[in-house]
Amino acid sequence: xxxxxxxxxxxxxxxxxxxxxxxxxxxxxxxxxxxxxxxxxxxxxxxxxxxxxxxxxxxxxxxxxxxxxxxxxxxxxxxxxxxxxxxxxxxxxxxxxxxxxxxxxxxxxxxxxxxxxxxxxxxxxxxxxxxxxxxxxxxxxxxxxxxxxxxxxxxxxxxxxxxxxxxxxxxxxxxxxxxxxxxxxxxxxxxxxxxxxxxxxxxxxxxxxxxxxxxxxxxxxxxxxxxxxxxxxxxxxxxxxxxxxxxxxxxxxxxxxxxxxxxxxxxxxxxxxxxxxxxxxxx
Amino acid sequence: xxxxxxxxxxxxxxxxxxxxxxxxxxxxxxxxxxxxxxxxxxxxxxxxxxxxxxxxxxxxxxxxxxxxxxxxxxxxxxxxxxxxxxxxxxxxxxxxxxxxxxxxxxxxxxxxxxxxxxxxxxxxxxxxxxxxxxxxxxxxxxxxxxxxxxxxxxxxxxxxxxxxxxxxxxxxxxxxxxxxxxxxxxxxxxxxxxxxxxxxxxxxxxxxxxxxxxxxxxxxxxxxxxxxxxxxxxxxxxxxxxxxxxxxxxxxxxxxxxxxxxxxxxxxxxxxxxxxxxxxxxxxxxxxxxxxxxxxxxxxxxxxxxxxxxxxxxxxxxxxxxxxxxxxxxxxxxxxxxxxxxxxxxxxxxxxxxxxxxxxxxxxxxxxxxxxxxxxxxxxxxxxxxxxxxxxxx
Numbered sequence: 268x269x270x271x272x273x274x275x276x277x278x279x280x281x282x283x284x285x286x287x288x289x290x291x292x293x294x295x296x297x298x299x300x301x302x303x304x305x306x307x308x309x310x311x312x313x314x315x316x317x318x319x320x321x322x323x324x325x326x327x328x329x330x331x332x333x334x335x336x337x338x339x340x341x342x343x344x345x346x347x348x349x350x351x352x353x354x355x356x357x358x359x360x361x362x363x364x365x366x367x368x369x370x371x372x373x374x375x376x377x378x379x380x381x382x383x384x385x386x387x388x389x390x391x392x393x394x395x396x397x398x399x400x401x402x403x404x405x406x407x408x409x410x411x412x413x414x415x416x417x418x419x420x421x422x423x424x425x426x427x428x429x430x431x432x433x434x435x436x437x438x439x440x441x442x443x444x445x446x447x448x449x450x451x452x453x454x455x456x457x458x459x460x461x462x463x464x465x466x467x468x469x470x471x472x473x474x475x476x477x478x479x480x481x482x483x484x485x486x487x488x489x490x491x492x493x494x495x496x497x498x499x500x501x502x503x504x505x506x507x508x509x510x511x512x513x514x515x516x517x518x519x520x521x522x523x524x525x526x527x528x529x530x531x532x533x534x535x536x537x538x539x540x541x542x543x544x545x546x547x548x549x550x
Numbered sequence: 551x552x553x554x555x556x557x558x559x560x561x562x563x564x565x566x567x568x569x570x571x572x573x574x575x576x577x578x579x580x581x582x583x584x585x586x587x588x589x590x591x592x593x594x595x596x597x598x599x600x601x602x603x604x605x606x607x608x609x610x611x612x613x614x615x616x617x618x619x620x621x622x623x624x625x626x627x628x629x630x631x632x633x634x635x636x637x638x639x640x641x642x643x644x645x646x647x648x649x650x651x652x653x654x655x656x657x658x659x660x661x662x663x664x665x666x667x668x669x670x671x672x673x674x675x676x677x678x679x680x681x682x683x684x685x686x687x688x689x690x691x692x693x694x695x696x697x698x699x700x701x702x703x704x705x706x707x708x709x710x711x712x713x714x715x716x717x718x719x720x721x722x723x724x725x726x727x728x729x730x731x732x733x734x735x736x737x738x739x740x741x742x743x744x745x746x747x748x749x750x751x752x753x754x755x756x757x758x759x760x761x762x763x764x765x766x767x768x769x770x771x772x773x774x775x776x777x778x779x780x781x782x783x784x785x786x787x788x789x790x791x792x793x794x795x796x797x798x799x800x801x802x803x804x805x806x807x808x809x810x811x812x813x814x815x816x817x818x819x820x821x822x823x824x825x826x827x828x829x830x831x832x833x834x835x836x837x838x839x840x841x842x843x844x845x846x847x848x849x850x851x852x853x854x855x856x857x858x859x860x861x862x863x864x865x866x867x868x869x870x871x872x873x874x875x876x877x878x879x880x881x882x883x884x885x886x887x888x889x890x891x892x893x894x895x896x897x898x899x900x901x902x903x904x905x906x907x908x909x910x911x912x913x914x915x916x917x918x919x920x921x922x923x924x925x926x927x928x929x930x931x932x933x934x935x936x937x938x939x940x941x942x943x944x
Contacts, residue, residue, distance in 0.1 A: 342845070347698075416835055444853035448845065452697050455840035459695040 270442035274434055278316025282331070289358045292346070295339035296363070297331040300324035303392065305369045305532065307331050308376030311454040313338035314446060315434045319517040322525035326533060327369065332359060334379070336453030347456045349401070349464060353382045366390070369532050373397040373517060374489070375454065378463065384474040391476040395528050396497070398482055398489045398514050403463040407492045411462060426485045426513040471500040478504040479531040481524065483512030552932040553888060554797050554897040559925050560648060561608035561903045561917060562617035562803070565601045566830055567625040568907040569593050579834030581624040581687040588625070597628055602635070604913050606642045608903060611921030615646025615678070617900055620653070622691040626830045633665045640673045647677055650749055653684035654706035655699055656692055659727060663713040667738040675739035680747035680768070681707060683756060686839035686855070697841030700755055702726045707763065714743040747799065752780045753847065761787030766799030773872040777802070778894060801898035802890055804874040805905055807912070808919030812878035818912065819877040819905070820866055826906035828864045880923035888928060
């Protein structure tokens with residue numbers, strides 16, 4: 268029977284699909300293009316596909332892995348913390364022969380990306396965090412998606428629910444429901460007990476790469492005001508905001524959002540700036 | 551066939567709070583996030599007094615024991631801490647008390663083992679304990695991750711059984727729990743330990759765990775056919791692990807009401823069962839917790855968390871067909887119980903003596919009818935059958 272997930276898959280037509288065994292986990296990676304590697308880490312739902320990634324293919328070798336327990340990658344109960352995801356990705360990058368990478372992460376993917384950049388700062392050429400999770404900010408709390416009734420989730424995710432409509436099932440779609448159930452389980456492993464890493468603020472100073480924060484001004488999951496805290500904690504970050512956009516800028520305005528990311532990645536490196544900032548911090 | 555020898559009869563109370571607002575049907579869920587401003591502590595006090603008195607009456611009239619259970623954040627049940635109710639029942643009763651019970655992984659297992667052992671010592675060995683995994687709603691109401699609930703339950707049960715059966719001090723080193731000194735004071739009165747059951751809705755994982763540990767098993771809200779299948783599987787799997795399941799370990803649960811005649815009894819019972827299924831059990835989206843079902847089970851159920859009996863329109867005929875529901879004269883009830891007990895090969899009958907918003911007088915009438923007529927009738931039929939057998943043998 269046809270599933271709406273066929274549309275999710277179709278979003279990546281033209282990408283090469285690879286299955287790689289990482290420490291016993293069948294990991295699915297899509298890639299296309301050539302140039303410096305750009306790894307994109309997705310959020311906690313993959314049903315909207317990654318159509319926006321096409322815009323990066325002209326300038327980069329775009330690599331789109333599915334996290335364990337999400338999308339087309341296999342489930343593995345051993346992956347139960349952000350640290351497990353971080354180490355899984357370090358294994359995957361090694362397996363793919365990726366030395367230095369540009370790392371882009373959205374929401375949950377932004378949390379994983381920032382934790383990777385904390386552990387191996389030198390590996391990251393440039394870092395892009397799109398409405399990232401992970402940071403627990405008392406004064407600007409995130410919306411716990413588990414408290415949002417399922418029928419309201421779309422309006423929390425995006426400013427205009429029509430954006431997600433093509434990827435929503437029209438009737439009973441067991442494949443779609445199973446994907447959502449799997450991904451909810453995989454997310455719950457990470458965030459049921461606590462909404463993020465309460466110690467992330469303690470370590471973000473280790474990220475040396477030039478960092479772009481991209482945020483929708485209408486984000487109802489990670490309120491836009493959280494960007495201020497990230498900017499304070501990241502040594503070398505800049506902020507781009509998008510009006511009329513919610514939690515998923517890349518899905519909501521793919522051309523504009525992917526364009527902002529491209530512009531940032533294609534800037535020439537700001538010489539010695541990271542080092543200068545770190546020295547200043549250390550003194 | 552008459553009931554099995556030594557069949558025991560228990561009275562189970564759900565203790566709901568049913569003074570609910572007029573617009574109760576506007577609420578999608580009466581669980582987890584149903585506003586607790588609707589709980590009036592003065593009324594709550596009256597409920598406890600009344601419900602405890604009903605269980606005490608059952609004990610006084612000759613039931614073999616009483617059962618209580620645990621739920622959270624809901625007017626469905628006023629029993630978030632059933633051990634407290636057991637403590638209150640101990641000095642007022644003589645029979646067994648079954649706490650059916652705290653999900654082992656929702657409490658600290660060492661504290662649960664201690665509470666239960668205290669109750670067993672205080673009651674002089676009258677306690678029985680049933681461990682549920684807990685409904686998905688209990689996980690929304692706690693900080694325990696539903697994704698790992700089953701593994702946690704298994705390990706918590708290991709800790710509890712270790713504390714009950716091994717000489718202390720001992721220790722435990724596991725994935726969820728680590729204890730340097732397990733050394734309980736007091737130890738349980740019953741040796742090696744009080745009777746233990748698992749209760750559930752027929753999930754294969756729970757049945758397998760009960761089989762492995764040699765525990766009894768019972769499922770409440772699954773259709774009779776799947777209950778029977780579950781208990782059959784339990785016996786087979788238990789044998790595989792070297793355990794023999796006794797008839798007392800596979801209890802059946804019956805919703806029961808006694809009236810003047812079958813027709814009026816059914817009519818008198820119906821509104822309360824209706825209230826139970828359409829109002830009190832309504833849990834909206836909280837019936838689904840991440841990972842509560844395995845992915846295989848989720849797909850097997852076609853993406854639906856609950857069987858079709860839940861959440862749909864109330865169908866009295868279907869409910870009576872699916873579950874063990876009986877209303878009528880003492881004879882009708884006795885005949886029906888006899889048939890169910892035979893079919894399940896059980897020597898343990900649990901009566902749900904109160905349902906939904908059933909008033910006190912109806913509960914008293916049912917308890918009295920069961921204790922004074924139904925249970926003696928069932929025992930007498932057994933006695934007569936035995937007498938005939940011994941005559942035939944002479």
